[in-house]
Amino acid sequence: MLYLEYFTFPDSDREFDFFVKQKRTCYDSFYPFQILSRHHLRRIDFEPVTILYGGNGSGKTTVLNVIGEKLQLARDSVFNRSNFFQDYLDFCDYKLKVRLPVNSRVITSDDVFDYMLNIRSMNEGIDRKKESLFEDYLDAKYADFQMRSLDDYERLKKVTKARRLTQSRYVRSELMDNIREYSNGESAFIYFSEKITENGLFLLDEPENSLSPARQQELVKFLEDSARFFGCQFVISTHSPFLLSMRGAKIYDLDEDPADVKRWTELENVRAYYTFFRDHSEEFTD
Numbered sequence: 001m002l003y004l005e006y007f008t009f010p011d012s013d014r015e016f017d018f019f020v021k022q023k024r025t026c027y028d029s030f031y032p033f034q035i036l037s038r039h040h041l042r043r044i045d046f047e048p049v050t051i052l053y054g055g056n057g058s059g060k061t062t063v064l065n066v067i068g069e070k071l072q073l074a075r076d077s078v079f080n081r082s083n084f085f086q087d088y089l090d091f092c093d094y095k096l097k098v099r100l101p102v103n104s105r106v107i108t109s110d111d112v113f114d115y116m117l118n119i120r121s122m123n124e125g126i127d128r129k130k131e132s133l134f135e136d137y138l139d140a141k142y143a144d145f146q147m148r149s150l151d152d153y154e155r156l157k158k159v160t161k162a163r164r165l166t167q168s169r170y171v172r173s174e175l176m177d178n179i180r181e182y183s184n185g186e187s188a189f190i191y192f193s194e195k196i197t198e199n200g201l202f203l204l205d206e207p208e209n210s211l212s213p214a215r216q217q218e219l220v221k222f223l224e225d226s227a228r229f230f231g232c233q234f235v236i237s238t239h240s241p242f243l244l245s246m247r248g249a250k251i252y253d254l255d256e257d258p259a260d261v262k263r264w265t266e267l268e269n270v271r272a273y274y275t276f277f278r279d280h281s282e283e284f285t286d
């Protein structure tokens with residue numbers, strides 16, 4: 001599915017004109033100015049799956065943040081918007097083919113990480129509550145209790161319950177179980193499958209983080225199916241050869257000058273893997 005047809009960024013001449021007119025003098029960075037114009041990235045024409053490839057610092061995350069903010073997409077974790085971010089957005093333009101569905105969003109590895117931490121801290125909260133309930137149980141079970149007024153009714157219910165149940169059943173009846181802890185890879189995968197719903201534009205920043213090679217391939221299958229059958233469009237920044245090899249993906253190589261469209265087998269990192277495995281192929285036995 002195609003929602004976003006193209007997106008344009010200012011070239012270095014327009015950026016220069018802007019700075020010449022600037023009266024502000026007190027700033028420590030021009031970001032995101034001068035990042036994408038450095039490699040003459042002027043325009044991205046999208047496919048249902050578009051991938052941004054490039055070395056560290058080439059601007060992949062910047063492209064996603066700029067598009068995400070310009071389109072006002074939802075996101076969980078905030079990012080460091082610089083002084084000039086809004087000015088930069090004013091120089092960008094885009095064309096939608098179809099109206100953007102409301103579930104469209106940006107998903108970063110920080111979101112996935114926060115999700116894992118949240119599960120952990122919720123479980124810690126549940127553990128702490130459990131300990132206080134164990135004490136509660138002993139208190140209630142062996143209490144010398146007499147009901148004197150209706151105000152004691154809640155306490156009576158507790159005492160009766162404690163006398164009727166074993167300690168662990170009492171605690172269980174008072175509290176939800178811990179949320180199941182999945183491995184980091186499983187949690188990350190769950191996060192993607194919860195957030196990527198049918199019919200939406202999704203910008204994914206290095207989704208391979210925390211995923212094993214097997215899970216990355218599972219994610220590829222999930223993303224390919226979502227794009228082919230479930231009305232999703234993806235813009236993905238990645239270093240992962242598994243993601244780069246996605247069927248039908250259009251890849252922008254931000255290391256090239258000017259930034260250029262490439263096949264995944266032409267990319268420098270992918271070729272480095274290829275040469276490495278080919279040179280060691282005799283050490284692999286089936």
Ligand SMILES: Nc1ncnc2c1ncn2[C@@H]1O[C@H](COP(=O)(O)OP(=O)(O)OP(=O)(O)O)[C@@H](O)[C@H]1O
Pocket residue numbers: 029031035054055056057058059060061062063080081082237
């Ligand atoms: N909030 C910011 N303020 C100033 N400079 C920034 C900010 N965010 C990123 N940069 C700089 O912009 C450049 C591009 O960074 P960006 O994160 O977009 O690259 P990337 O291709 O996603 O890199 P990586 O693969 O390491 O994630 C880098 O030089 C980075 O230091």
